[in-house]
Amino acid sequence: MNHSHSQRRQFLRTALGLATVGPILPATAWAQADYPRHxxxxxxxxxxxxxxxxxxxxxxxxxxxxxxxxxxxxxxxxxxxxxxxxxxxxxxxxxxxxxxxxxxxxxxxxxxxxxxxxxxxxxxxxxxxxxxxxALYLYCNNDVPVTNLKEMVAYVKARPGKVSYGSGGTGTTQHLSMEILKKATGIEMVHVPYKGSPMVLQDVIGGQIPFAFDAGGSLLPQVRSGKVRVLAVSTPTRSSLTPEIPTLVEQGVPGFDTRxxxxxxxxxxxxxxxxxxxxxxxxxxxxxxxxxxxxxxxxxxxxxxxxxxxxxxxxxxxxxxxxxxxxxxxxxx
CATH class of the missing domain: 3.40.190.150 (Bordetella uptake gene, domain 1)
Known part of the structure; x- marks a missing residue:
């Protein structure tokens, strides 16, 4: 009988101890354990x-x-x-x-x-x-009479301050890539910032903007369908995915590397x-x-x-x- 009372007391102490310990565990610990729940x-x-x-x-x-x-x-x-x-x-x-x-x-x-x-x-x-x-790609409208960087530089220098380029906004990688290119080649261009690259691409296709940089995901399908022309890739070596497109390094801009x-x-x-x-x-x-x-x-x-x-x-x-x-x-x- 005493043994039975002792067992009951031990059980109650254990149960009370567990009840005390349980709430001390942070709620976040339980949430993390079954993450994600929704x-x-x-x-x-x-x-x-x-x-x-x-x-x-x-x-x-x-x-x-x-x-x-x-x-x-x-x-x-x-x-x-x-x-x-x-x-x-x-x-x-x-x-x-x-x-x-x-x-x-x-x-x-x-x-x-x-x-x-x-x-x-x-x-x-x-x-x-x-x-x-x-990689990023330097590209232009099909009606612009250039097919490589050398011709682009000559085209822009013949029209100082009159040639524009678009980007998805001030401070984007596309914007800064063109700024690096401008400094390296000594050309002056007018930056036209947009609210995203898709609108830039539309306006280059339409002829409102002659030049831009963009990533390949949205650009390359338009290149393959003949709607715009690519002049260069921004990485130091040619991409194995677009081996036909020369780099800016090859075309006279040492160390050019933006991604x-x-x-x-x-x-x-x-x-x-x-x-x-x-x-x-x-x-x-x-x-x-x-x-x-x-x-x-x-x-x-x-x-x-x-x-x-x-x-x-x-x-x-x-x-x-x-x-x-x-x-x-x-x-x-």
Whole structure:
């Protein structure tokens, strides 16, 4: 009988102890354990139809499959990436609102906008990881009588200050690539910023703007259909995906090397366990055959890495573009 009472007392002490310990565990620990429990939003600062938008929409097919939840892409274009940057920055730090961003908003904006930039790419976000990188292409309207860089330079120099070029906005990689080219070749051109690359491409096709740089995803199909003409690729060596297109280095601009890249980010403070889970699924999703093929068609390639790899790359890229912005004297619009 005493033995039975003793067992009951021991059971009650154990049960009470468990009841006391249970609530001490952070609620986030339980949330992380079964993450994700509902759909995930990915915010992107480019308009529908942009190259990176297309890449992201194909990427989420693989992410949705591996995460077991729908992943929804939401475009928030405008204000040079600040609209989407602000929305992602203040989102809950629970892994359900993520950000796809690129070199312009993350690497170049800090130097162009300085204290006016409403987010800090390093302090306000934690990288999940990179997912692609690719070349840019210098292209022109079909009616412009040039077929290579030498002819372009001669054409522009014969019309000082009268030839324009378009970009998806001030501080984009496309904008800064042309500024580097202008400085290297001694030409003067008028920058016309747009709200996204698709509108630039439309106006180059239509003849409103003669020149621009763009990534291959949206551009190369138009090149292959004969609607615009490519003059050069921005990487130091020819792309194996477009081996017929010469580099700017080959055409007399030593060291020219600019690329587009895209990565996935979360608000700073997102639990490391969720970051690690997303990194694993991201690195798996970028190997999906349909995603790889979409990149290949646009002369880009999958780029895998850890959260730290992306963080280290971003810090170095910010410093690299800081020099370019200063030398080109780029000012906010």
């Amino acid at each position: 759909p995930i939003r990915i915010l992107i600062g480019t308009p529908p139809g942009d190259t990176v938008d297309g890449w992201t929409r194909q990427l989420v097919v693989g992410l949705s499959a591996s995460l077991g939840q729908p992943v929804i892409v939401e475009n928030k274009a405008g204000a040079h990436g600040m609209i989407v940057g602000n929305a992602a920055k203040v989102a809950d730090k629970d892994g359900y609102t993520l950000l796809v961003s690129t070199g312009g908003p993350m690497s170049i904006n800090p130097s162009v906008y300085g204290s006016k930039l409403t987010y800090d790419p390093v302090k306000d976000f934690v990288p999940i990881g990179p997912f692609t990188k690719g 587009v890249w895209a990565g996935l980010f979360a608000p700073a403070g997102t639990p490391q366990a969720i970051v690690d889970r997303l990194n694993k699924d991201l690195n798996q999703a970028i190997q999906a055959p349909k995603f790889v093929e979409l990149l290949r068609v646009g002369a880009a390639e999958p780029w895998s890495g850890s959260s730290k790899d992306m963080s280290d790359f971003l810090k170095a890229d910010i410093e690299r573009w800081r020099v370019v912005v200063r030398e080109a004297n780029v000012k906010p619009e």
